[in-house]
Amino acid sequence: MKSSLTGLLLIACLSTAAAPLAFAQAPMAGHDHAMAANPMVGGAPMYATKDIIDNAVASKDHTTLVAAVKAAGLVDTLKGTGPFTVFAPTNAAFAALPKGTVEGLLKPEKKADLTKVLTYHVVAGNLDSTALLARIKQGGGKAALTTVQGETLTARQVGKGITLTDSKGGTARVTIADVRQSNGVIHVVDKVLMP
Known part of the structure; x- marks a missing residue:
């Protein structure tokens, strides 16, 4: 019983700790989408930040x-x-x-x-x-x-x-x-x- 309680507590703590990471990564996902908006040319990614x-x-x-x-x-x-x-x-x-x-x-x-x-x-x-x-x-x-x-x-x-x-x-x-x-x-x- 104590082992099950400890396991549940550990899962709850990890879930709570991981939640801010998921939100912190949300802007990166949007950034990846913005980069993906530029088409590939000649098999290479084209970056709007390059000349x-x-x-x-x-x-x-x-x-x-x-x-x-x-x-x-x-x-x-x-x-x-x-x-x-x-x-x-x-x-x-x-x-x-x-x-x-x-x-x-x-x-x-x-x-x-x-x-x-x-x-x-x-x-x-x-x-x-x-x-x-x-x-x-x-x-x-x-x-x-x-x-x-x-x-x-x-x-x-x-x-x-x-x-x-x-x-x-x-x-x-x-x-x-x-x-x-x-x-x-x-x-x-x-x-x-x-x-």
């Missing part, structure tokens, strides 16, 4: 883009405060370019051309999909986005998604939207846009 470059480096689907950004000398710019909206082509998007295009652009003597292509994928400001869709609606079905390169991309809503059309008529589809960064937002696209 565009730090997150892009983690994505196995963006190694070509990262190499191109390094070759163009744009790392410091994209680590800056921004905010920037980056339409980030995947490795598959770069691989779909005509043979030799990527290799040619990565040559030191083509740095200006590479910079032009890369900055054509960047818009000043923090345009998440809600903001892009609002601009598209205000524009009667399309929105002209002025890129850092100086030319425009045309955004349109197709179904529930967003497409971008470049100055040559090429179209890219946003495949992963709203990847929040400490200095802006990334939207993954399935084609390289050409100025």
